[in-house]
Amino acid sequence: MDSRTGDGPRAAGARPATVAAPxxxxxTSPRPVSPRAPARSMYLLHHLLEPNAGYRRLAAWLEARPxxxxxFTAAEKGVKQEIFGCRMCGQCTLPSTGYACPMTCxxxxxxxxxGGVGADGCCEVYPEMRCVWVEAVERAESQGRPxxxxxxxxxxxxxxxxQSSWIRYWQGxxxxxxxxPTRSGMEP
Amino acid sequence: MTSEMPDARAGLPAxxxxxxxxxxxxxxxxTFRAALESGAFTVTAEIGPPRGADAGAIARKVAPxxxxxxxxxxxxxxxxxxxxxNWAGSLAALAAGVEPIMQxxxxxxxxxxxxxxxxGASALGIPNILVMxxxxxxxxxxxxxxxxxxxxxxxxxxxxRTMRDEGKLLSGRKLNPPPSWFLGAVENPSAPxxxxxxxxxxxxxxxxxxxxxxxxxxxxxxxxxWMAQVRDLGLHERCHILAGVGPIASLxxxxxxEQGVPGVQVPAQVAxxxxxxxxxxxxxxxxxxxxxxxxxxxxxPGLAGVHVxxxxxxxxxxxxxxxxxxxxxxxxxxxxxxx
Numbered sequence: 001m002d003s004r005t006g007d008g009p010r011a012a013g014a015r016p017a018t019v020a021a022p023x024x025x026x027x028t029s030p031r032p033v034s035p036r037a038p039a040r041s042m043y044l045l046h047h048l049l050e051p052n053a054g055y056r057r058l059a060a061w062l063e064a065r066p067x068x069x070x071x072f073t074a075a076e077k078g079v080k081q082e083i084f085g086c087r088m089c090g091q092c093t094l095p096s097t098g099y100a101c102p103m104t105c106x107x108x109x110x111x112x113x114x115g116g117v118g119a120d121g122c123c124e125v126y127p128e129m130r131c132v133w134v135e136a137v138e139r140a141e142s143q144g145r146p147x148x149x150x151x152x153x154x155x156x157x158x159x160x161x162x163q164s165s166w167i168r169y170w171q172g173x174x175x176x177x178x179x180x181p182t183r184s185g186m187e188p
Numbered sequence: 189m190t191s192e193m194p195d196a197r198a199g200l201p202a203x204x205x206x207x208x209x210x211x212x213x214x215x216x217x218x219t220f221r222a223a224l225e226s227g228a229f230t231v232t233a234e235i236g237p238p239r240g241a242d243a244g245a246i247a248r249k250v251a252p253x254x255x256x257x258x259x260x261x262x263x264x265x266x267x268x269x270x271x272x273x274n275w276a277g278s279l280a281a282l283a284a285g286v287e288p289i290m291q292x293x294x295x296x297x298x299x300x301x302x303x304x305x306x307x308g309a310s311a312l313g314i315p316n317i318l319v320m321x322x323x324x325x326x327x328x329x330x331x332x333x334x335x336x337x338x339x340x341x342x343x344x345x346x347x348x349r350t351m352r353d354e355g356k357l358l359s360g361r362k363l364n365p366p367p368s369w370f371l372g373a374v375e376n377p378s379a380p381x382x383x384x385x386x387x388x389x390x391x392x393x394x395x396x397x398x399x400x401x402x403x404x405x406x407x408x409x410x411x412x413x414w415m416a417q418v419r420d421l422g423l424h425e426r427c428h429i430l431a432g433v434g435p436i437a438s439l440x441x442x443x444x445x446e447q448g449v450p451g452v453q454v455p456a457q458v459a460x461x462x463x464x465x466x467x468x469x470x471x472x473x474x475x476x477x478x479x480x481x482x483x484x485x486x487x488x489p490g491l492a493g494v495h496v497x498x499x500x501x502x503x504x505x506x507x508x509x510x511x512x513x514x515x516x517x518x519x520x521x522x523x524x525x526x527x
Contacts, residue, residue, distance in 0.1 A: 029326070029335060107294075107321055107335070111342035112388045114321045115376030115403050116450030124450035125324045137381040149384065150391055155299060155343045155358060 032129040033085025033104040039139035042099035051170045059170040073164040090160030091177055092169065096148040098139030105132045110153035113137075151178040219287045220259035220316055221370045223493075223517070224399060224428040229486055230493030231517055232289065232401065232430060233505050235260045235281065237272035246272075246280035249502045254286055255516040256506050259316060261401070261495065264291040268328025275305065278314045289372065290314045293322025298338040299347070303357055306348055310367030318372040318401065319344045327450070342395045345373055349396030373397035377405070377414035379451045386417035389427070399428040401495040404445070406477075407455045408484035415488050424490035431485050434497035435478040435508060436462060437471050475504060479511035486512075 035042070049055075062069045080086030084094060084101040093110060094101060102110045106125040113133030116124030121134040140146050154177060160168075168174050223230045233253050238245035250260055262277035271277075278288035290309050297305065309317060321341045325333040339347065347358055348371055355366035373392040377385055389400060405411045411431060418424055436442050436454070442462050446454050458477055465473045482494050496505050506516075 029324070106324055106326075107337045107340070109321060109337070109340040111340050111391060112384065113379070113381065114451075115374060115379055116323070117376075117379040117381075118450070119380070119453050121380045125326055131380070133384075134381050137384045141383075146384075146387075150387060152342060152346060152391065152395055153340075155339050155347070158338075 029106040029125060030087060030104045030108060031085070031106070031126055032123045032132045032135075033101060034130055034132075034135055035084050035100050035139070037083050037099070039098055039143050042094070043143050043145070046095055049166070049169075051172065055170040056172075059167045062164075063167055063171075069164070069167070072167070073162075076164050076166050088162050088165075089156060090163040090165050090168065091156045091174065092165035093153060093177060096151050096153070096178065097136040098141075098143070098145065098148070100132045100136040100139055102132060102136065102153075109133070110156070112149065153178045218315060218370075220289065221398075223258040228493075228517075229514070230428070230430065231257045231509060231514065232259045232261060232493070232495045233257045233502065234263065234434075234495065234497040234499060235277070235502060236263050236266055236499050237274070237277035239269070239271055241272070243272070243276065243280040243283075246277050247284040250281050250284040250286045252503050253505055254284075256509055257286065257496075258493075258517055259287040259289050261289045261291055261318060264293045264322070265296065265328070266291075266323070266499075268295065268323040268325045268330070268333075270329060275309055275312070275314065278309070279312060282313065287316065288314055289316040289318050291318045291320065292344070293320050294337050294339050294341060294344055295322030295325065296336055298336055299358055302339060302344060303347065303351065306351060306369075307363070307367055310369055314369070316370045316372060317348060318374065319348065319397075320374045323450070341373065342391055345371060345392055345395040345397055370398055371396050372399040372401060374402065375400055376403035376451045377411055378403065378407070378453055386414060386421055386423070389418060390421050390423055393423055393427045397427055399430065399492070401430045402432045404434055404452050404497065405431045405481065405485065406453070406458050408481050408488070411485065412488050415490055419490050424492075428492035429490065430493045430495045431488075431491060432495045432497055433478055433481050433485070434499075435471075435474040435501060435504065437474050437498075437501050439463065439467070439470055441474075471501075475508050475511065479508050482508070482512035482514070486514075 062072050077086065077088055084099065085104045086101060087103050089103045102108065106123065107114055113131055114124070117131045117134060118124065118127060121130055123129045123131045137146070137149060140149055165174065220230070220232070235246060235249050253260060260281050262274050262281055263271070264274040265271050274290050274292065278290040281288040292302065292305065294302070306317065319341050321337070325331055325335050348369070350356060351363060352367055352369065355363045357363060375385060375389045375392070379385065392400065415429070418429065436445060436458070439462065442454065442459060445452050446459065461477060462470055462473055485491060485494060496508065498505050498508070
């Protein structure tokens with residue numbers, strides 16, 4: 001069995017750059033990404049992007065124009081890749097994960113961390129990186145949003161990779177991404 | 189084993205699925221569930237299938253445990269290394285007279301194969317399924333493999349529960365007849381983020397987990413702290429919780445657990461005890477520590493039992509349980525914690 005590169009001292013709270021080390025298998029395993037923007041500003045920004053009649057019309061208009069849609073999608077990808085390491089799954093769940101992207105988890109877990117997180121919060125597959133779910137829990141809790149993490153995130157539609165999730169979101173097509181917050185005695 | 193089966197399994201639903209499987213055996217489905225529901229301190233053990241085409245290896249490992257455990261976990265290519273299939277190992281355990289808990293990981297199969305394997309397990313009379321994400325291929329003997337992870341463990345639990353309770357696939361297509369199994373999940377109480385682990389178990393329970401087995405517990409006091417959070421959420425009443433335990437058989441195994449197994453932490457005092465005895469006494473000391481841990485865990489309120497992982501030393505499990513003060517389970521429920 002392979003081993004983690006050891007339990008040597010790791011700078012507490014360090015936010016390693018996403019480009020630090022070469023990936024073990026770039027084609028098949030995503031690398032965890034620590035978001036490059038504070039959680040607070042992301043929640044604020046979210047208010048600006050909330051669906052309204054204007055956005056809905058814009059999304060429908062873009063969708064009907066393939067070249068503009070491609071341009072818009074490329075711009076969305078550029079921004080989200082830079083901040084979150086977005087891989088364009090097309091079904092963005094960032095608002096419910098403290099704006100840390102679960103699709104950058106090597107196991108692409110959308111419902112919480114695996115059991116292999118290191119004692120210092122490192123990823124089991126890339127021990128030099130922090131677990132995205134450790135980030136997600138910290139960020140959501142820091143903004144008073146831990147309840148978001150209890151939502152049951154449903155299986156994703158793999159046909160949507162590469163598509164704009166903003167266009168989908170503004171048109172209300174993201175509503176089946178999760179079930180109602182999983183209640184029954186689980187609130188803190 | 190059969191003769192001791194109580195008729196009072198009345199609480200169990202009639203099993204439409206899996207009845208009349210040609211290899212139906214001396215073991216009747218429902219032993220594990222009945223033991224948990226009886227409130228007895230329940231013991232399960234982990235069995236790793238062989239690297240080879242030998243079903244007899246399972247029978248040989250399972251046979252000495254027959255009177256001691258309510259069920260055996262049959263792992264699913266554990267550590268991401270190729271082994272005999274989980275379903276085949278489960279059938280071999282059934283044939284050897286012990287009820288299997290078939291482990292099923294998300295690592296190697298997409299949602300089509302997962303649902304198909306779930307149906308197959310029910311049809312062949314495998315009564316318990318344990319769902320988990322699975323170790324990353326990077327840790328196994330085929331590090332060059334493509335990881336699948338189409339569903340995560342919570343999604344797979346939810347999928348299985350929907351198949352069973354609503355009789356339909358993820359696609360919405362109807363299942364006739366629907367499958368039936370007792371559904372389990374895993375949790376690692378000692379891994380970060382510490383304050384999210386109990387809530388995460390809650391998520392799994394809501395998704396469909398009826399029992400949970402944990403990663404290795406070496407620190408019973410720390411585990412009791414996690415169990416307090418679990419009780420605060422009322423999860424011990426919605427789900428049977430078994431703590432994972434296991435003997436550390438050698439200093440090499442200790443070094444491996446300390447460095448090579450994701451999510452496992454060996455407390456310093458355990459390592460000190462093992463390193464403090466002569467080399468020929470390490471295995472016995474490991475067993476003594478494991479037995480002490482089980483005795484301590486038996487006192488934790490809300491805990492349903494223990495899951496013993498003694499890979500490569502399965503034959504020593506009865507000795508561990510005896511040393512922990514537990515009497516044989518005889519498959520029908522333990523008389524009580526004797527120690």
